[in-house]
Amino acid sequence: MNRLIPPSKRLIAQFSPTAAFNIPGDKSLSHRAALFSALAEGESMISNFLDSGVTHVMLTALSALDIEWTLDANTLVVHGKGLNGFTTPAEPLYCGHSATTIRLLAGAVAASGIGVTLDGSPGLRKRPMDRIIDPLRKLGVEISASNTGTAPLVLTARDPRKGLLGGTIQLSQASAQVKTCVLLAGLAAQSDLIIHEPGPSRDHSERMLKSMGVPLQINGLTIRMPQFSTPLQPLSLRLPGDISAAAFLIVAAIITPESNFIFEEVGLNPTRTGLLDVLTAMGANLDMQVTSQIAGELTGRIIARSSKLNGITVSGDLVVRMIDEFPIFAVAAACAEGETVVKDAGELRYKESDRIKALCQQLQKIGIKIRETQDGFIIQGNQHIPGGTAQSCGDHRLAMSLAVAGLASKHGVSVEGANIINQSFPAFFDLLQHTGTSL
Known part of the structure; x- marks a missing residue:
């Protein structure tokens, strides 16, 4: 056109x-609200949700993970199943052009313990993914990519009862997407997780996770997530x-x-x-x-x-x-x-x-x-x-x-x-x- x-x-x-x-509703927050609600236990309601092509890619991926949702007049209702509520999809999850979708999903899937392949458009296959692969591996996630460090990403299933490692992660660059990926995977960590950023980046994920009950401790460019087992609280908000x-x-x-x-x-x-x-x-x-x-x-x-x-x-x-x-x-x-x-x-x-x-x-x-x-x-x-x-x-x-x-x-x-x-x-x-x- x-x-x-x-x-x-x-x-x-x-x-x-x-x-x-x-x-219209914030795109970054719409992505996070949809995915974080899926990881919560119970029904979340998000109004002024951005109804667009890129957010529907995220919602379609959630459907493939067996998460139920409805979107009517820009109000999204998500029926969350908790951290281990995802079902292994029959096909690779298609992330379209969206680096936000593939990077955030990688962290959430890593926390859930299921095996999945994440892929996208030819353009997305050019976007660098080593920036999330390296920290996820340090947390104990078995993940692989193409020879160029790009999509498709393959995450191998693990016993969710074993959880992931905690420890200290030094991010190579200031990136809200990478930080969020690590934070989501860290929800399944069996010890405290500490993230050091080289510079400031968007903090939507920290704010939203704290509102859902995650006891994040933030000091400048350092985020500490104490090990915890309390389910995420559902969201009820207008974006x-x-x-x-x-x-x-x-x-x-x-x-x-x-x-x-x-x-x-x-x-x-x-x-x-x-x-x-x-x-x-x-x-x-x-x-x-x-x-x-x-x-x-x-x-x-x-x-x-x-x-x-x-x-x-x-x-x-x-x-x-x-x-x-x-x-x-x-x-x-x-x-x-x-x-x-x-x-x-x-x-x-x-x-x-x-x-x-x-x-x-x-x-x-x-x-x-x-x-x-x-x-x-x-x-x-x-x-x-x-x-x-x-x-x-x-x-x-x-x-x-x-x-x-x-x-x-x-x-x-x-x-x-x-x-x-x-x-x-x-x-x-x-x-x-x-x-x-x-x-």
Whole structure:
């Protein structure tokens, strides 16, 4: 599917000066809520669950593991069977394009003790899995992969009564997916588990597991999980809106004249708000207010207005806090005054695409002056974006970023392969039209 995004002089010309949005549920939290509920004992109910292609991959895998669930009007009900409640599936579990799904499932399956093969799309088979294989083996999990350390992953069954090893795990990189994989496997450990991270990463799993009764002790970059045998408590919560999804419309408001967008009940977890901090430092007119806290997650309101931006350098720990937002950040940087430099972002080369290369190539096609570096990119700002035709490269975030760039372009942007957006944000084009944009 191709979508043409025309230029817009005033994004909300057909509406009042203020547009309000309720963003779909957070994708990272939806993944975790579904899987963690399956490991709990009893019925969990999660509202504002993200109903998308990628979350259905997780739910389909849970069905194959003999976990019952229903999803109606974005409310997910999961009938958890406890840590040892999975049934060995007849076929390999297909994880689609989702590295989150395969890495989190690996930890959960390791804890359950069943044997299973985890596989995915050709793109997923290129994603590195040694980062979870090594720590799982240290915990006593028998797991193998392809010769290149990628999927398919094969976990061998064990007697669940024997449990897994505890001990100390030093992660090789700051990664919420790897950390969560180890934490889930650690639920079956027969002694204390200690995890050391080399740097900060998203902490959704820690917050949710603590709300389910796991006695995690967190001190800086060290997590201690004491050995325990109490069943996980079921979840009953409403997920906040996805800050990574809201980011596209936040930038749309900033780079177009007279825009004033309000986002209600959006997740404001500090490990996810790096983009907001960077945009504010660039001069963006943003207001943020925490209004509630659910299952340890901060939720609140964001107001984004048209703003003049200045270039900036992004590096270090800040990169992890906005790792999914670099495609849309690049669009904002192209509209800023001066040069923007991104460093220390080499992990972007291992996303749905080589995101650095794909981002630079596709933005260049629509006239943005961007140059690839080994671990990031450099953008010359204050640009008048000509527009043109670009490809999604099978990357949902790149596709949405190109669409937003079209709003600030002279001739519009045609995005080829835009249907990939349905994997993470099916409502994206509907919400974009709510701003007054004609597609």
